[in-house]
Amino acid sequence: MNGPRPSVRRRVTITDVAKLARVDPSLVSRVVNDDERLVIRDETRARVLAAVQDLHYHPNAAARSLRTNHSGTLGLLIPDFANPIYAEIIKGAEQAATERRSVLLTGTAFPDRPERYVELLASGQVEALILASDRIAPAAIQAMMATRRPLVSVNLAIAGIPRSIVADDARASRIAMEHLLTLGHLRIAHIRGPASSDTARRRLSGYRRALRAAGLELDPTLVVGAGYTTEDGVLAMHQLLALPRRPTAVLVANVAAAIGALSEARREGVRVPQDISLVAIHDIALASYLSPALTTVSLPLAEMGRASVLAALTEGGADGQQIVRGPMGLIVRESTGHPPSNG
């Protein structure tokens, strides 16, 4: 009585396409995947592609991954979307992933429930993971490494992860310092990042080396701060301004803190750059809209993102720390000038 009814809304599978094109499913697969070694009559290929179009066929990702062991997806975990430097890293990473026909998916690395991220990798939902956060428990890192899947860190080194992609942070500090020294500053402070961060340590070391190279003394009271937030910058600047002998210039290890430092200087009636000069590491669009516009040293953030994806897509990649050599330079705006004459 009832003929074979087309089921209400079944998913379109490769078999449906094969039937419509009057070929074997395996042929459809090879056509869809652009198999190099496939020899096929143009007419047949056209029939297959037409059927694909007609039925709006999209290969099932799960079935494909199950078969091939590849999901075509990379994960990137960052500590905080509100920090503008990650936007740049993500941009570069997404571009590289797209070029390599992969999808990059980004998420926040919540320090609680790290199992979620281990699971993501271990289950094969993502085939490689890039970490830009140090807020992940060592045990979770170990479990990730145990999956034998590609795992790389970007913008920082993480204990237990042998592959990392970083910028030449020490050089960024030296570039900033040369600028300040050239302007005639002799008493230069450093608002540093957290002690736990190797990135912050490299910037500090660049600061120290530049001072030494200039034959200046290293005053430990001039190194303050321990965070990456705007509020950390406020506190650090407050501390510097309370010093009996104030610095005439400050190298701030990151933009967020620099914004805080600028705001605190203003609050205390200290003029930038007349009374004190400020230079920050990391250039972001906002820097030119601050008052005064911030002098910065730009780092190749997008290139770092790109490099991290390329590393993650290289299965047997070499271990070690890769320093990204990209565009990097001083961007002089309004927050730096000569030291005050009595300074």
Next chain:
Amino acid sequence: MNGPRPSVRRRVTITDVAKLARVDPSLVSRVVNDDERLVIRDETRARVLAAVQDLHYHPNAAARSLRTNHSGTLGLLIPDFANPIYAEIIKGAEQAATERRSVLLTGTAFPDRPERYVELLASGQVEALILASDRIAPAAIQAMMATRRPLVSVNLAIAGIPRSIVADDARASRIAMEHLLTLGHLRIAHIRGPASSDTARRRLSGYRRALRAAGLELDPTLVVGAGYTTEDGVLAMHQLLALPRRPTAVLVANVAAAIGALSEARREGVRVPQDISLVAIHDIALASYLSPALTTVSLPLAEMGRASVLAALTEGGADGQQIVRGPMGLIVRESTGHPPSNG
């Protein structure tokens, strides 16, 4: 000669666990997935769990999705990670996803190659998609809808997507306007967002309604701008300051543009708030560090992110526009004051 050698590094499967625990694979599956209806001896369950631990077993996501038709993954596409308002939306969305035992993965909606995002959804890599960008071609939207999978937009309405989650934008405008009117302003301009954005249109309409309610005339030369970037804000402010009769206050439709407006006012030597008052829609941390600190109206961004995830996880959710009623309010800082006496 050679005994059965344990294969070098084969993936651990459910069969391996079953063998070690001396049970059937299906039992392992039901234990691992906490099957409610399963009746099992404590001793057996313990044996299974021990085997899972011993072997570091992680269920293969592809096999599971293939079987269940669920990937447990949601996608969120935003236009630009550099815009701070998305950080808030993402935060709320990630939290909601985590609570519902799903993973939220965020990416940039590149306007080129929209097929990628269609593919993501159609292939089942993500089981639902949340769009916060209007830079996706109508054809791609159609293709996404054709997958019959949950598709919702957040922070804006998108033609072709019947489910959208937005804030009460008109009210935000009215709150800001009431503040300015109470301060005594009579000539209030509006730096609006792009004409293509319904969000911008709702903010504009709130602005207009507030003027009408106050019995003030609607001067069309006081409505300027057409973008969401800082540079758009610069241009718009420039235009306003060139007017023969300048406004005494400006309602800016978004923070990024407000930063540009502030910067341009400063450049032209116009003091904020003495010469002109500025209030922006959207509160972000940065606002309090600007000079002057920006008066804003906060919108429930995180709540919108949360609501969009809940909607996306509700298969047969009701169509229509959902207005998120969350915390929303005026945050008075330094950029607003009474109009100049001659104003």
Next chain:
DNA sequence: GTGAAAGCGCTAACAT
């Protein structure tokens, strides 16, 4: 130049 067959790892309905 095209087709047949096997199997990736898992779950769910149905035995026993």
Next chain:
DNA sequence: ATGTTAGCGCTTTCAC
């Protein structure tokens, strides 16, 4: 309380 069975949709080797 546990096991059997079948199959999700795809790719790939081999056969013709």
